[in-house]
Amino acid sequence: QCLIVAPKLLQQIAQDDLLPVLRPFAKLSGAGEPVRALCFTYLVAASLVLIGSLDIVAPLLSMCFLVAYAFMNCSCFVLTVLKSPTWRPEWILKRRWRFVYLVIAGCGFALCLTIMFIISQWWALLACLVAVLICGGIKWKMEAKAWGSAMDGIQYRLALKALVNLEGSQHQCVNWRPQVLILYRINMSEELQGIKHHEILSFCSQLRKSRGFCVVACVLESETRDEATLKRAAYEKSVIKGIMAEEGLQGFAEVVVAPTWREGTSYIIQLTGIGGLVPNTVLLDWPERREGDIAEYEALEFTEVLQTALAAEKAVLAVKGLRDMPQDVVFGTIDIWWMIHDGGFLILLSWLLSQHRIWRSCHLRVFTVAENVTADQAQSAAEALTKTLQERRLMSVDVEVIILDDELIEPYTHDWTLRVEDRHRFLQQLAPREGRVPESIPLEIDDLFSMTGDARGASSSAAPACAEEAGDAAASV
Numbered sequence: 001q002c003l004i005v006a007p008k009l010l011q012q013i014a015q016d017d018l019l020p021v022l023r024p025f026a027k028l029s030g031a032g033e034p035v036r037a038l039c040f041t042y043l044v045a046a047s048l049v050l051i052g053s054l055d056i057v058a059p060l061l062s063m064c065f066l067v068a069y070a071f072m073n074c075s076c077f078v079l080t081v082l083k084s085p086t087w088r089p090e091w092i093l094k095r096r097w098r099f100v101y102l103v104i105a106g107c108g109f110a111l112c113l114t115i116m117f118i119i120s121q122w123w124a125l126l127a128c129l130v131a132v133l134i135c136g137g138i139k140w141k142m143e144a145k146a147w148g149s150a151m152d153g154i155q156y157r158l159a160l161k162a163l164v165n166l167e168g169s170q171h172q173c174v175n176w177r178p179q180v181l182i183l184y185r186i187n188m189s190e191e192l193q194g195i196k197h198h199e200i201l202s203f204c205s206q207l208r209k210s211r212g213f214c215v216v217a218c219v220l221e222s223e224t225r226d227e228a229t230l231k232r233a234a235y236e237k238s239v240i241k242g243i244m245a246e247e248g249l250q251g252f253a254e255v256v257v258a259p260t261w262r263e264g265t266s267y268i269i270q271l272t273g274i275g276g277l278v279p280n281t282v283l284l285d286w287p288e289r290r291e292g293d294i295a296e297y298e299a300l301e302f303t304e305v306l307q308t309a310l311a312a313e314k315a316v317l318a319v320k321g322l323r324d325m326p327q328d329v330v331f332g333t334i335d336i337w338w339m340i341h342d343g344g345f346l347i348l349l350s351w352l353l354s355q356h357r358i359w360r361s362c363h364l365r366v367f368t369v370a371e372n373v374t375a376d377q378a379q380s381a382a383e384a385l386t387k388t389l390q391e392r393r394l395m396s397v398d399v400e401v402i403i404l405d406d407e408l409i410e411p412y413t414h415d416w417t418l419r420v421e422d423r424h425r426f427l428q429q430l431a432p433r434e435g436r437v438p439e440s441i442p443l444e445i446d447d448l449f450s451m452t453g454d455a456r457g458a459s460s461s462a463a464p465a466c467a468e469e470a471g472d473a474a475a476s477v
Contacts, residue, residue: 003045007037018138059120063127070112071131077105082153166276177212178315178349180204181272181279183265183305184218186236191243199322201247204283206356207349214251215272215279216240219264225257233257262301266308282309286320315345331361338368347389364397371404378403 011034013019014026029035048057079087080101091097116124182204187197204214218240220233233255240253254272258264273279284305287298302318309316334350347366353359366385370378378401386399 003038003041006041007034010034010037010041059123062119063116063123066112066116067127067131070109070116073105073108073112077102077109078154080105082157084153163275163277176280178207178281178352179212179277179279180207180214180281180283180317181269181314182214182216183268183282183284184216184240185261185285186218186240186243188236188239191239196243198243198247199325200283200285200319201243201249202327203319203322203325205247205249206358207352208248208250208356213277214249215254216244216249216251217254217256217265217268217272219261219268220255220257221259221261221264222257223259229257262304265305269305269308269312269314279314281315281317283317283319285322286318317349326358329358329361333363333365334359336364336366338366366397366399367402368399369402369404373401373403375403 010022010025011028014022014024014037017023017026025034025037025040027036048060051057076087080092080098089101092101113124116127182200184200187195190197201216218236220229220236222229237253237255240255244251244253254268256264256267258267269282282305284302287295287302289295306316306318334354336346336350338346350364354362354364366389368385370381373381382399382401386397389397389399
């Protein structure tokens with residue numbers, strides 16, 4: 001039986017070029033018979049017979065057969081579980097028979113392994129080790145040949161299930177992290193000449209401690225969408241992937257063909273992502289200062305991108321002066337102006353930056369603005385907020401409350417009431433309760449004075465009016 005089956009099997013393995021050392025056995029004779037494989041099989045079998053001890057040969061042969069049967073049953077079991085379209089035995093589409101296939105294949109695999117260890121534990125361990133090594137070598141070869149395996153199917157099923165489960169959990173505060181969509185402008189002519197403009201990708205790589213994913217998207221401006229244009233887009237995508245690898249940025253690359261950059265970015269913002277892996281932050285360059293019609297056109301493009309991103313309920317990170325960003329370790333402070341309705345995004349972003357080696361030596365400093373308060377009240381509010389942030393594990397943070405008059409602050413707070421109401425409605429949707437949503441972090445500057453007033457036994461109604469809203473910053477951290 002071995003001399004009939006084994007040579008043909010060896011010839012097929014050699015023909016698949018899984019192991020280069022077996023390549024000579026892939027050739028067939030003029031009659032279509034695997035003569036070389038047959039000769040090699042005969043030599044191996046004769047060598048085993050010459051050992052002269054049946055007690056040594058029998059366990060070895062038993063292990064070879066049992067390993068083959070075990071992995072054959074394992075393959076049938078995995079393919080049945082994955083419902084692979086290439087696995088088409090009779091009645092496989094009927095649930096009852098699919099269960100029978102699972103039971104038989106699973107029991108067959110378990111029985112083969114059990115019998116192996118009953119015969120000889122050492123031979124069984126050696127056979128399993130050899131099987132694992134062969135499986136690893138074949139998997140490495142299959143990556144070069146792009147064949148795929150059952151493990152790829154298992155990863156696909158797990159990834160699909162994870163995407164479905166993630167869709168709702170990413171909106172929770174405890175799971176929120178920046179998942180960045182980078183609107184990248186690539187100049188292919190300069191890139192091919194070695195002139196690099198990777199500043200925005202380098203900046204995003206400094207936020208890698210968020211453990212979120214990123215998508216680098218580029219717009220190929222073209223009025224046509226023919227085959228040549230699509231091939232050019234595919235080439236640009238491959239170049240962007242190379243740049244991402246160079247910058248140590250893990251994520252995905254996309255290139256969209258559109259008549260204008262403005263229209264292309266609108267497609268990207270609306271359609272990028274799947275399931276729970278949808279970007280929640282848009283990162284782009286701040287337009288450079290220019291004069292004339294070009295500056296006006298770029299400003300219009302920039303504002304429309306902002307409108308699209310905000311309409312899609314995404315945070316916007318417009319970075320100015322990317323070319324001046326440091327590449328070596330810096331010392332100093334990271335100043336944060338706590339803005340209206342930011343949900344703590346600036347605090348979280350600054351904390352993530354401070355985890356990178358370049359910014360690790362910098363100190364966080366928070367500025368917020370109030371009006372119609374005394375210096376003592378401002379100092380008490382700053383101390384309360386500092387203590388609250390430290391309780392959120394933001395230990396190295398200084399808070400300063402800047403006092404402004406009504407005339408100075410009024411031009412910048414015309415929509416303050418609307419934004420505060422939107423913020424409150426959003427929090428009520430996240431955690432609907434009767435009345436105000438209780439929080440461990442102050443929502444507004446008023447809350448800071450209420451906290452200090454409560455600590456002193458005073459009434460919270462004596463708190464002054466608020467100039468700006470302090471969002472729930474550290475809760476996201």
